[in-house]
Amino acid sequence: MKEIRVGIIGLGRMGRIHARNIAENVPSATLYAACHYNEEELERARKDLGVKETFKNYEDMISSPNIDAVVIVSPSSLHTKHIRLAMEKGLHVFCEKPIGLDVEDIKQTIEVINAHPNQAFQLGFMRRYDESYQYAKKMVDEGAIGELTLIRCYGIDPGSELESFVKFAADGKSGGLFADLSIHDIDLVRWISGMEVKHVWAIGKNAAYPVLDDLGELETGAAMMQLEDKTMALLVSGRNAAHGYHVETELIGTKGMLRVAQEPEKNLVTVFNEQGVTRPTFQTFPERFREAFLREMREFILCIKAGREPEVTAYDGLQSTIVAEACQKSIDTEQLINLN
Amino acid sequence: MKEIRVGIIGLGRMGRIHARNIAENVPSATLYAACHYNEEELERARKDLGVKETFKNYEDMISSPNIDAVVIVSPSSLHTKHIRLAMEKGLHVFCEKPIGLDVEDIKQTIEVINAHPNQAFQLGFMRRYDESYQYAKKMVDEGAIGELTLIRCYGIDPGSELESFVKFAADGKSGGLFADLSIHDIDLVRWISGMEVKHVWAIGKNAAYPVLDDLGELETGAAMMQLEDKTMALLVSGRNAAHGYHVETELIGTKGMLRVAQEPEKNLVTVFNEQGVTRPTFQTFPERFREAFLREMREFILCIKAGREPEVTAYDGLQSTIVAEACQKSIDTEQLINLN
Amino acid sequence: MKEIRVGIIGLGRMGRIHARNIAENVPSATLYAACHYNEEELERARKDLGVKETFKNYEDMISSPNIDAVVIVSPSSLHTKHIRLAMEKGLHVFCEKPIGLDVEDIKQTIEVINAHPNQAFQLGFMRRYDESYQYAKKMVDEGAIGELTLIRCYGIDPGSELESFVKFAADGKSGGLFADLSIHDIDLVRWISGMEVKHVWAIGKNAAYPVLDDLGELETGAAMMQLEDKTMALLVSGRNAAHGYHVETELIGTKGMLRVAQEPEKNLVTVFNEQGVTRPTFQTFPERFREAFLREMREFILCIKAGREPEVTAYDGLQSTIVAEACQKSIDTEQLINLN
């Protein structure tokens, strides 16, 4: 069993999750190198995670002869550049979502990826590796709910983080609610239905922080979509769930319905007290998708070793971005948007 | 305690529910008269329900000096006419939904109703009398979930009735999915938010019975609405729930969410068997709203006795019809519809 | 349709429930007479419920030529005497649980009841008329869960009433936890299994109010029983459920399990807020069993009219009392008790 030596760029919240997974829990992988602007973080990587080589410059890291693959968790605006550079160095690439922020730029990046067919490229839509989603997808594929007619997706961040988001939003742009949060749901819609989006109308309301109106941001938004075969999709995206991190998906078919995480149950405990009967809930995405993050990374390493193409492609990243942009355009213009 | 003597027009499925409730379970009310085209049904009303006077002609019944109020459960197309005639005879009127099928006709009927301010008029939006909805409405009004931002309503009939609907639809028009089924949800949206609808986009898909495309009918439809204050509403309407009669309502606010009948649990039984852990579900609307039908009728009688105005007005019926029409127009034109 | 004229003895909390049901919601029944020691309560009965005759003395009431049936909601210690007197006056009798407090006394009362075979006698085990229990019982009878092996019953009163119980207990004896609360569960075990209890061991613990040890009372108790055919029964009884009124029943069979009210869900609302995902709960027995109280009374009237024998017999009351006594004896002696 050959070990795959991995270099990671970015050791922020998300980067540290991937780094630890690779270092401790991904068979056949070694976290060999890390790149970050902050020396303290690099020191921690060396001490806690056994990283051998650390860098402050990305190009230096990918020039190391000791790594086989790179995991990109840099700021979203650098993703496409980092992908292209790594591809050109002959490395396998795992990139966190989104693949990029600009459709043309993503298209050029896809050309570079396609020019290196022997190198694996995988995009971080980790929900596809969540066991509950996989269970639901399998049921759909086996016809257990008949033909799909409607998909409903909720992606609502915990309200506890809304106040700090408002401050953050004041400084610049988050990319907008749909590009930032709904992108996972857009991927789910495409993955589960196997269809592309044709028409979109999106609306939103700022009620807890009306100041977001001035910032061009949304606290809560909704988008309705019509897919190629008339399947319907309803997306609710938000930053203000009082009870935690609410990611829920519903699949309505001609023979039944499935709901994934109808209630964001944190564990198997039920509490009976003065409040009534309560299920504690997930509060953050790392908690909810802990296993999925691990499993997507294992899959990436397995793909490299087996010479297989990862399932989540750069094209998936492109299409999701196009739909998220259409949602934002609908918000901005208050019009129904048609995608070709 | 003066007894209110009630005459009923229409002894079909819905009419029989109202008739039995009045005859047996509404204090201070007597089911005195009944009007139906079928003599057998009238005979049953005399024998089983103790009805004193029966009629084949509506105008004859409302001319009887022995009745104080009329309950209209005739075909929808006759509602406005029957309301006007009864109002002019000085009777209190309870009318099943919808109040009518044509906006102008409804407006004229409202004028007649307004001309008789001492006679009670109540429309049969019985969900407002369901205990779970009242509990939720009270929480909203008390601010328990902060400011409302989104309302999601599902109204899906059991799939067991779809085949017969397809046959029925072939013969003529049902009024369309939104006028027929969503009208209750449209009333809920208006009742709970206290806001009117401004913009609507509606889509649909026929998957189990593609023949419905030709008939201009929908198996499953979805509508997204923006209300006056930007509150969002998502409506899913359908005729094909495999598990029964699925009426679910969700209220998202800045401080919490409420779901009414997230799962259409028939009773308090949970079954553990080879299928997993299962809750049996309501199969029909009379089962789900048994108590609500009873309570709306009791409220109607109490309003008459107390000289109070019923809460569900003819105007509520008009506004709901306007929105349902807009949904249908959106389906027909594939456009976003603006309401003034 | 002949009206059955009913006299009621006892207008306390439970008595008022039955009185209002008879007066307003039981077809073919009229609440004609009422007996209570308090004149104000009688005045209220005349005004609110339309009662025609009121009495301070029970024997006077049952001597009235105007009543057909009596509903006994007097103190438990008077039940047997009141039953016998009414039986001897030729009246039909509905008696709240328990039928009595002393086994020999109950046996003599049963002889009197048996001597009047044309008069209906029904005991107030209203749970048998709860729709969820009836649904579960039907499934058991149809073999849906195979052969019964274990029954688990929880009957736990809301903790909000515990403090006042402690004061009440200090004054005298409640009859003990098992006779007072578990008697309903004992009846359920017998009803559902069709078997009698053979062996009992009961234990208890006073943790919130250790003073109950001195009073010979229990805050929480548990009893394990072996039935004739080795079916097992586990009973938990208590006075301290923080979340409300927790009555739960579980039936384990060779082919599946059923739970009735696994969680005491008050309605169909689910709340999502900082506490997590919560279902509001029933707080009191009149709330939980509102419909069951109504349906048992309707059944009593139907039995009288049809000359049918009510299903819940005096013998059921006797057997439940014998088992409750055995539980108490086990607590007192710390021994396993064998019943013959």
Add this chain to the structure above:
Amino acid sequence: MKEIRVGIIGLGRMGRIHARNIAENVPSATLYAACHYNEEELERARKDLGVKETFKNYEDMISSPNIDAVVIVSPSSLHTKHIRLAMEKGLHVFCEKPIGLDVEDIKQTIEVINAHPNQAFQLGFMRRYDESYQYAKKMVDEGAIGELTLIRCYGIDPGSELESFVKFAADGKSGGLFADLSIHDIDLVRWISGMEVKHVWAIGKNAAYPVLDDLGELETGAAMMQLEDKTMALLVSGRNAAHGYHVETELIGTKGMLRVAQEPEKNLVTVFNEQGVTRPTFQTFPERFREAFLREMREFILCIKAGREPEVTAYDGLQSTIVAEACQKSIDTEQLINLN
């Protein structure tokens, strides 16, 4: 970071779980050696898990100078002997439950363990490492449910395995339902309450396979226990859950109740189809406790590295065995059993 090299004895169903966890998912541990009677299984361990040394004889393996610790997953009857031999060789020991089958033998083994205080010993009560149980235990310890009054534990194996158990039971003795299955629940009762058991009464019923009566085995059993401080415990153990692997625990305190896995929900999916609303369920213990098995092994390695004593001690194994024996004695004698 020093690697702990582990040798494992036993590569059956349970052994393979531990072996794979150590080989792939336990940081700082290497699965260095394996001992099994079957050469094919050893070959698989070398190829799939990278095991360096394989043995057919246990004493040979523990004599290898290359291992630091041993994981014992041999037949239960050999556990105590294998523990003693490994302790005497200076190895750290992890032993699957039960620690042994005979109380005296276990006591002697504990003496050997105590004579080697610098070697870690951990018993495989993995439920203590399940996140839901840890969450519940923490709530109890923090006083969230007040003082404990009652613990209810269900441990019911899937009915799909009952038929093969009947065949297996015919060949010899399983150790009995309580020693075989309830032992985990007995440990939970002791762990959560911090109390020992004083009195036990146990009963059982064979309904699906009455032949088990002749074999001295139980399909379903129940035990009621009184702990030192009068806290009550109810245990239901069985081999016939139609819906899967049902392990449920309830903690009743003076201020609230907790349930762990009230329903054995396999994942976050809810299915709505003709059966009603269904949650799929866990079918096997490796599925339910996958993470717990992993976490207990990680803890074992961490204890070795830190020189800490594992929390699950040999004494815990002894006490659980004593209680399980008392349950069996109660079944055999039909008496209440007192433990000193």
